[in-house]
Amino acid sequence: MGEEIKVIVFKLGEEEYGIEVDKVQTIERMMPITRVPKTYAFVKGVINLRGVVIPVINLRGRFGLGEIEATDQTRVIIVAVNDMQVGFIVDSASDVIDLNTDSIDSPPEVVGGIKAKYLRGVAKVGEERLLVMLNLSEVLNKTEIIQLEGLEE
Amino acid sequence: MDMNQYLTMFIDESNDHLQSLNENMLQLESNPDDIGIVQIIFRSAHTLKGMAATMGYEDLASLTHQMENVLDLVRNEKLKMQDFIFDTLFKSLDALESMVQDITEGGDGKADVSAIVASLQSIVRGEGALPNGGIADESHSAAAVQGIELDEFQFSVLDQSISEGHKVLYIQVTLREDCQLKAVRAYMVFETLERSGEIVKTYPDVQEIEQGEFDRVFSLYYITQRDTEEIESQILGVSEIEITSVVALDHETLQQMVQESAATAEAVKSVDAETAPAATKLAETKSAPSPAKESKASARNAGGGNPSRTIRVDIERLDVLMNLFSELLIDRVRLEQLAIESKNQELTDTVEHMSRVSSDLQNIVLKLRMVPVDTVFNRFPRMVRDLAKTLDKKIDLIITGADTELDRTVIDEIGDPLVHLLRNSADHGVEPVADRIAAGKPETGTVHLRAFHSGNNVFIEIEDDGRGIYRENILKNALKKGVVTEAEAASMSDDEVNQLLFAPGFSTAEKISDVSGRGVGLDVVKSKIVALGGNVTIYSTPGKGTNFSVQLPLTLSIIAAMLIRMGSEKYAIPLSSIVETAIIKRGQIKQVHGSRMIQFRESLIPVISLSRLFEVPDFDEVLEEETEIVVIRKGDRLAALTIDDFIGQSEIVIKNLGKYLPAIQGISGATILGDGQVALIIDANAFIK
Numbered sequence: 066m067g068e069e070i071k072v073i074v075f076k077l078g079e080e081e082y083g084i085e086v087d088k089v090q091t092i093e094r095m096m097p098i099t100r101v102p103k104t105y106a107f108v109k110g111v112i113n114l115r116g117v118v119i120p121v122i123n124l125r126g127r128f129g130l131g132e133i134e135a136t137d138q139t140r141v142i143i144v145a146v147n148d149m150q151v152g153f154i155v156d157s158a159s160d161v162i163d164l165n166t167d168s169i170d171s172p173p174e175v176v177g178g179i180k181a182k183y184l185r186g187v188a189k190v191g192e193e194r195l196l197v198m199l200n201l202s203e204v205l206n207k208t209e210i211i212q213l214e215g216l217e218e
Numbered sequence: 219m220d221m222n223q224y225l226t227m228f229i230d231e232s233n234d235h236l237q238s239l240n241e242n243m244l245q246l247e248s249n250p251d252d253i254g255i256v257q258i259i260f261r262s263a264h265t266l267k268g269m270a271a272t273m274g275y276e277d278l279a280s281l282t283h284q285m286e287n288v289l290d291l292v293r294n295e296k297l298k299m300q301d302f303i304f305d306t307l308f309k310s311l312d313a314l315e316s317m318v319q320d321i322t323e324g325g326d327g328k329a330d331v332s333a334i335v336a337s338l339q340s341i342v343r344g345e346g347a348l349p350n351g352g353i354a355d356e357s358h359s360a361a362a363v364q365g366i367e368l369d370e371f372q373f374s375v376l377d378q379s380i381s382e383g384h385k386v387l388y389i390q391v392t393l394r395e396d397c398q399l400k401a402v403r404a405y406m407v408f409e410t411l412e413r414s415g416e417i418v419k420t421y422p423d424v425q426e427i428e429q430g431e432f433d434r435v436f437s438l439y440y441i442t443q444r445d446t447e448e449i450e451s452q453i454l455g456v457s458e459i460e461i462t463s464v465v466a467l468d469h470e471t472l473q474q475m476v477q478e479s480a481a482t483a484e485a486v487k488s489v490d491a492e493t494a495p496a497a498t499k500l501a502e503t504k505s506a507p508s509p510a511k512e513s514k515a516s517a518r519n520a521g522g523g524n525p526s527r528t529i530r531v532d533i534e535r536l537d538v539l540m541n542l543f544s545e546l547l548i549d550r551v552r553l554e555q556l557a558i559e560s561k562n563q564e565l566t567d568t569v570e571h572m573s574r575v576s577s578d579l580q581n582i583v584l585k586l587r588m589v590p591v592d593t594v595f596n597r598f599p600r601m602v603r604d605l606a607k608t609l610d611k612k613i614d615l616i617i618t619g620a621d622t623e624l625d626r627t628v629i630d631e632i633g634d635p636l637v638h639l640l641r642n643s644a645d646h647g648v649e650p651v652a653d654r655i656a657a658g659k660p661e662t663g664t665v666h667l668r669a670f671h672s673g674n675n676v677f678i679e680i681e682d683d684g685r686g687i688y689r690e691n692i693l694k695n696a697l698k699k700g701v702v703t704e705a706e707a708a709s710m711s712d713d714e715v716n717q718l719l720f721a722p723g724f725s726t727a728e729k730i731s732d733v734s735g736r737g738v739g740l741d742v743v744k745s746k747i748v749a750l751g752g753n754v755t756i757y758s759t760p761g762k763g764t765n766f767s768v769q770l771p772l773t774l775s776i777i778a779a780m781l782i783r784m785g786s787e788k789y790a791i792p793l794s795s796i797v798e799t800a801i802i803k804r805g806q807i808k809q810v811h812g813s814r815m816i817q818f819r820e821s822l823i824p825v826i827s828l829s830r831l832f833e834v835p836d837f838d839e840v841l842e843e844e845t846e847i848v849v850i851r852k853g854d855r856l857a858a859l860t861i862d863d864f865i866g867q868s869e870i871v872i873k874n875l876g877k878y879l880p881a882i883q884g885i886s887g888a889t890i891l892g893d894g895q896v897a898l899i900i901d902a903n904a905f906i907k
Contacts, residue, residue, distance in 0.1 A: 097894075097895055099888070099895060101879065101882065102884075102898075108879065110896075111896050117873070118874070118890070118896055120876045120878050150877075
């Protein structure tokens with residue numbers, strides 16, 4: 066038997082994604098971001114979250130999806146993984162659902178343009194809904210970013 | 219030289235190291251195959267040895283040195299951890315602990331460790347556990363009756379009382395078998411006795427007796443002026459006492475009594491891996507003539523050399539204090555803005571007063587964390603002197619900038635790396651006298667130890683005028699140790715070769731000596747410094763000398779800074795790195811060898827475009843006829859940064875950018891402005907090469 070977990074659901078484009086609730090610190094509306102020069106292209110900058118300076122990355126940019134303008138729906142999800150606090154800019158975040166880990170299947174090669182290594186799996190919710198579970202430590206893996214940046218140069 | 223100043227530090231650090239040694243030993247005991255833990259233990263022991271040697275506590279140092287030998291075999295997998303080795307190591311730790319305890323109480327940290335040293339040596343020689351009878355258990359029970367173990371202080375009190383003509387009595391009280399309220403009876407005995415004298419020590423100790431945790435019998439040392447008989451009858455006056463024996467002691471009987479208990483207690487401590495003769499020897503040394511002890515005790519009383527009265531506060535609490543304070547500071551700036559806008563006189567006055575109070579508070583909070591490097595430096599002259607003697611060299615240590623202040627966190631950590639670097643300079647840098655004369659240098663080598671501020675950093679340099687670093691020697695050694703390959707070696711620049719000294723597994727020391735380590739050297743130094751957010755660089759001229767330059771961040775959390783605007787963006791430049799601000803005309807910028815320079819005072823300095831460097835989207839000084847500049851410095855080199863506009867001077871709280879972002883050249887951190895926005899802090903040092 067798998068265990069029951071709670072998952073925050075957010076959207077990038079039409080696709081729905083999930084992050085375990087216990088990795089999420091808070092969800093904020095879009096706020097002023099201070100640009101940080103000379104860093105990864107997908108790092109939008111840093112924000113002041115109640116006295117703590119936190120880097121914010123554009124999740125679309127991180128996954129190589131096209132960037133879009135912020136809207137009313139845009140949210141910043143602050144996650145804490147491996148002692149790092151990072152904010153993810155997502156198109157919208159609306160829902161918290163219960164999920165059984167058994168319902169998570171291993172991911173196909175590419176989902177919505179995102180490589181499988183960033184994914185923990187795909188969960189089927191209800192009849193129609195598919196939820197892509199993110200593998201946060203891979204998403205925030207720095208060695209991989211460095212290689213990636215190296216290739217681009 | 220005032221020893222107390224660093225005695226406290228030594229005690230604190232020793233206790234820390236002992237604590238970590240104990241913890242790691244326990245961990246190792248459950249995972250005997252984890253070499254990683256052995257490494258940690260080894261390093262702790264190594265540091266402890268270094269500190270003890272520096273402070274002149276030879277017994278401590280020699281015991282740790284022996285421990286290190288054992289651990290060295292273990293970590294090189296030449297020796298497998300076994301139970302008896304654990305026992306011996308733990309016993310060594312206990313001995314170390316009691317020595318440090320003695321030092322804490324003002325003693326000289328001397329102890330007879332020959333027995334433990336002998337067993338450690340036998341382990342190193344590869345001999346197994348030495349036979350050990352069941353002495354321990356028997357003697358333990360014996361100790362209970364034969365007398366009370368006294369610590370040296372108590373002993374000296376008793377001893378002196380006898381000298382001063384008081385009576386010292388050894389009293390043993392046995393309660394009746396049917397006694398219902400043992401604790402109460404014992405308490406009544408104590409009270410009776412305390413009316414006419416002083417109880418020095420009881421067995422079991424007072425708490426246990428008062429809780430009734432003893433078996434009918436308890437004993438004590440007592441100082442009084444009354445007669446033995448009088449005391450005896452007073453005790454018997456308490457009900458439910460069966461018998462009491464009161465023995466008056468003189469110098470000799472006291473000595474004897476203490477020896478007996480000490481000998482049995484020592485035997486208990488030195489359980490196994492300990493030959494019977496050694497135990498006797500231990501007892502013998504303990505029974506060494508009392509005059510020595512007496513003089514020691516009286517010297518201690520006279521000196522009254524307690525470490526200075528400080529409290530040790532968990533640095534985390536200071537951090538919390540600092541964080542809370544920085545929140546307050548952000549609000550203060552905001553309040554000041556609001557007050558100005560509202561034009562309410564009473565509010566403005568109050569805010570002004572609050573500002574003054576908070577800047578006083580800020581000074582205190584900052585001072586709490588700042589310590590002059592002198593507290594680390596002042597143990598070095600002695601160390602270098604001793605090193606020079608051991609190595610038979612002549613070395614002058616010249617210290618400058620000892621009053622440079624550094625954050626306590628950094629001070630606490632920087633001691634060991636500096637010890638390593640100094641030892642390194644003395645051992646490998648400065649040549650023996652004969653070589654120096656042959657090379658046409660003065661007989662006496664000079665080692666400079668300098669500390670100075672530069673921008674957001676403090677530099678500590680250790681520079682010797684010794685033999686310098688020869689590329690070939692390093693490469694040869696590195697190849698031998700497998701640190702680099704032939705191909706890599708050929709293509710390395712001199713600087714890169716110098717940095718090899720810091721590579722793990724690289725140690726040029728040919729033989730193991732007390733002075734230079736055995737590979738725990740420079741790589742540990744480097745990793746420690748990097749862990750502090752600093753860096754270390756080697757500059758060397760073969761034949762002329764070597765300079766180890768340690769760069770450390772000023773982890774001051776609050777600094778004064780100039781806020782500037784770059785289009786819509788705001789940045790902060792620490793005032794410490796600003797020389798001057800000015801406005802220049804475009805025509806004043808000259809092209810010199812393809813780089814842009816301006817005339818500043820008597821020299822030409824480079825002009826750096828901040829907007830280009832940071833790719834600022836909505837400002838470019840090229841469009842301006844006149845542009846503001848900030849002249850920044852790193853050491854004695856200057857440069858001009860072109861900027862958009864000045865906002866003003868402000869106290870800012872340094873925050874880091876989080877662990878996720880890699881280090882960004884030119885940015886040292888961030889701060890939160892009064893309006894809640896984040897502004898990046900410019901690291902001027904990065905712009906001047």
